[in-house]
Amino acid sequence: MNIKPFPVAVVGLGPGSQPEDPDLAYMPLPREIDSFDQPTLPTSEEVEHLHAAKQVIADLIAQLQGYQGDAEVYPVQDISQLDAANRQLINQLLGEGEVSCRVKLLDGRELDMQESVFAGIWRVLESSADGQLLADRIEACPIPAAVWQAARAFGKAELxxxxxxxxxxxxxxxxxxxxxxMQNPGSEAHITNFSLLPMSPADMDCLDAILGPGNSGVFSRGYGKCRIMATSLANVWRVQYFNGMNSILLDTLEITRIPEVALASADDLADSLDRLQEAWQWLQGEY
Structure with a gap:
């Protein structure tokens, strides 16, 4: 089963609504900063029979209420077995946000991850090396752990x-x-800002060749275009910000588990819980 573009059935206008580019190219920046828009939901009567999807949301809310922010153990809801109607309701509720991730695992499997309109609520599709869909799940966390775990497993420990x-x-x-x-990692990220250093094109070409490509990437089209790419070194990430002409505004290297800019905050997740509860009440006819 081909999983590209990301299979969200109902997508609103604005950042994150553009079709996914297979080459990970960037679309123009939004001209305005969008605030949160509650997804357009059906009436409670229209979804009265969709018990499986509503149970997924109820279970996710219950898990989030007890979630303490652990980076590796967090709420997960497997929706692989939902039928088309229940899946459509999940698609419509979650929508498509501004951040996506892509990971290629060592065994050839691929993960495509799309943050929903609820910050910190992710849709994760797992596919085989030949593109067959293996799993479809919802993960609630700062960022799916596979992003940095796979990068660390792939990367070399020493330079x-x-x-x-x-x-x-x-x-x-x-x-x-x-x-x-790399040998002496601290609790805070070690950041090298190439934009402030006198680096020649030959310097940058040399660094790119030695650092090499990794197997994980995070892409944001929110307040500004940002690309966070793992390198071939464990815990070493290239973080770049772009303007509307796709020119680099800021080019940095971060040595850390995962750059902080990629993470949804605790406040983001708390707000998403509130929004999900509002959507649940709507679907139940209680709002």
């Missing part, structure tokens, strides 16, 4: 610095800094 061309300006010291930070 071996090769002999560098003499004409480089600052690639050598930057690589030495990265290697040292």
């Amino acid at each position: 071996d610095i090769p002999t560098l061309p003499e004409q480089l300006m600052n690639a050598g010291p930057v690589l030495t800094e990265i290697a040292a930070a």
Whole structure:
């Protein structure tokens, strides 16, 4: 089963509504900052018979009420077995938000993750190497743990610095800094801001070649376009911000489990719980 584009049946206008580009290209920035819009929901009479989907939402709300913010153990609802009508209600309720993730696991499986209009509530599709859908679930968390777990499993634990061309300006010291930070990780991210350093094009080409590509990426089209890409090194991420012309505004490297900018906050999740409860009351005819 082909899982691209992301199979959300009802999508509103605005950021996040654009079709997914298979090459992970970026669409133009939104001209306005959108506030939260409650999804357009059917009446309670129209969904009275959709008990399975409503039970999924009720169970998710109950799990969220007891969730303490753990990065690895968090609410999960498997909806793989829902029929088309119940799945459509889930699609309509969750909608499509502004952040998506893509992960390729070591065994060839792929994960496509789309944050819903409720921050911190994610739709996760798992597919086989040949594109067959294996699982469909809802995860409620700052970010699905597979994003950083897979990147860490794929990445090398140490940076071996090769002999560098003499004409480089600052690639050598930057690589030495990265290697040292990898050996002594702190509680806070170690950030190298390439936008503020005198880096030549040859320096950046050298760094790109040595850092290499990873297997996880996070993409945001919210307040500004942001791309967070794992490298071939464990816990080393490239974080880039773009303007409306797809030019880089800020180019950084972060050594951390996962850059903080990728995470939904505790306040985001608390707000999403409130919004989900409002939607539940609507579906029950109690709102």
